[in-house]
Amino acid sequence: MTVTLDARALNRAALARQHLLDRTDMPVLDTVAHLGGLQAQEPQEPFVGLWSRVAAFDPAELSRLLEGREVVRMHLMRRTVHLVTADDALRWRPRHHALLRQKAVGVYRRELADVDLSSLTARAEALMADGEPRSLGEIGRELAEHWPGVAPRVLGDLVVAALVPTVQLPPRGVWRSTAGVRYLPLATWIPGDAPPGPPDADLIRRYLRAFGPAATADLRAWCGLAGLPEAVNALRDELVEFRDDRGRRLLDLADAPRPDPDTPAPVRFLPAFDNAILGYHDRTRIIDDDHRNLSVAGIRVALVDGRVAATWTAPPTGPVTVTPLRPLTRTERTEVNDEADRLTAFLRGN
Template sequence: MGLLSRRALNRSLLDRQLLLRRSSLTVTQTLEHLVGMQAQVPEAAYIGLWTRLENFMHDDLAQMLLDRRAVRMALMRSTIHLTTEQDALRLRPLVQPVLDRDLYKNSTHAKGITGLDMGDVVAYGRALLEEAPRTIKEIGELMNHRWPEHPPSSLAYSLRNLLPLVQVPPRGIWGVGGQTRCTTATHWIGRSLNDNTTLGEMIVRYLEAFGPATTQDMQTWSGLTKLKEVVEGLRPNLLVYRDEDGQELFDVPEAPQPDSDTPAPPRFLPKYDNVLASHANRTRIIADQHRKLVMMKNGMKATFLLDGFVCGTWKIVPERSSATLVVEPFGKLNLEEKNALTEEGMKLLQFAAVEAAVHDIQFASETEGRQTIA
């Protein structure tokens, strides 16, 4: 049983996440390899694909959404993910227990559905949503006409968790936006959910994209609990390691494990990138003291990597005819690091702020405990 250092885990993760070098995979291949991308912020997936793929263009993803070959729906951790249409149908049945738990233990909505026959609620809601895509507010109000003693928001939330709802375009289309309107995945895609995929198959795919990993890591990524029995069933076909803390790590045979000294180029990651949210112990990519600077109560900031680790956050500030990339490092950057981030940052601006006539990059620095622009 070999020992894997934090740096070795970092390089394995970066390689499998297509962050050591940009890949020539298609968008479809990438989404399936990554087992989806967290995507409650519509533009995040575009940035996440741009930072991983060669020559990625906005329309490469937008057209897939319009053609119904990719969808946005609640999956792992009960959060919105972008997946291929095939993975939407395969993964949703497997993570349904996560959405059930989120609904029935939800401090806001669980009480609001108490006493209801949820079979009736689901059947009535399905008919309304397949009649026409509707916003959460619209579906809640329509459901409330049938069940006036129950809060519209709780009725709508129950459908969000009990039905496989997808967010339909123009939501998710770069530069278009629009309200979040939903219908069922089976109606939108035109096929039934796939109940043939096993939890073991999902875990193997997770390891291919995020491994080596502990059982707790698998549970953190998926939101599922009690996966130990599933992992034990897979053990004969997995490699087993230990990390620096003595935790048992599992991996698939022949998975890439680059040398710890493999160079890692600077990378700009979008808000909510799964690479930061898919392990119980995230020190392979972000230091514990930096997590609270990135993972806020109201969301996760966009980050950048230097030498493979999260070293700060970034945002694009648009003005009338210009766009400024503001880079906020956690510590002092040397000239080489600034130059590397500037080169990659200009590419980011050319992709994410293509409409701006002027692009600029500014580095924030700590002065007297405040973040100021330098």
């Protein structure tokens, strides 16, 4: 008989996998790998995401990993900028290439009506082969000499987000840096081959380790890839099956943590676009449908008893300010304010 997991059980499982029940002692590099990367189009947001997950998190450690080429910023899942390990960049970027190209071309279909994409790709690769970092605008303007009918911004975005695997170079994404974006090809920044093993099998195992139990629709919502059911079926002997309280089939790794639903969940502050919310098709395990739009609007949220219960902002020179989305008990207000004070101290470097 298949076990049914109710919403609270799924919530606690997600929090445990995301290191939001207990902060982890793992090194930052291992945490980024475990999470399958962090969404990072806002360059400073991953620091808050890791602060909420890693005990005694030192932002300088993440900066060192970026500068040392052990983690990189690049377009990946859902055509958004992600912070991933160098190994995952090499392993996963080829698998996402067709998706990235399809999405980018879809956005600019009208502008690209007279552009041969193979020629554009070849010209962009030749341009960037000199190893000179360039901004999106610089790439676009140089290519526009050959395609004068297309806006340089369109050409540049198409190249760096889809046609040529590229990384955003530090100091972009370094702690407290306001540097603009400059690009190099992934193969220039991180020479080498992808780690061995089927990428889809790795992707599925890693997703379930960090997000499970989950439905295949959740997996696809996280990575954006089609064609995964065959790989899921190939792993069937490794997986266990559950149902949620709506009857959806959920898959999981047999040895992954599924805490007691009554496990206390501390207050946690999440950055904009955190994958703990965006990594599911069914986001109700953490956020109510009434507030779902917050997850795609770049609004920072706070979890109370494991669920989104407030939003927060952090003015450059002021304390973290919290706006509840529901009435909070006196105890909850105290816990929220205490965590807000700790986050304020972190952001100020105290």
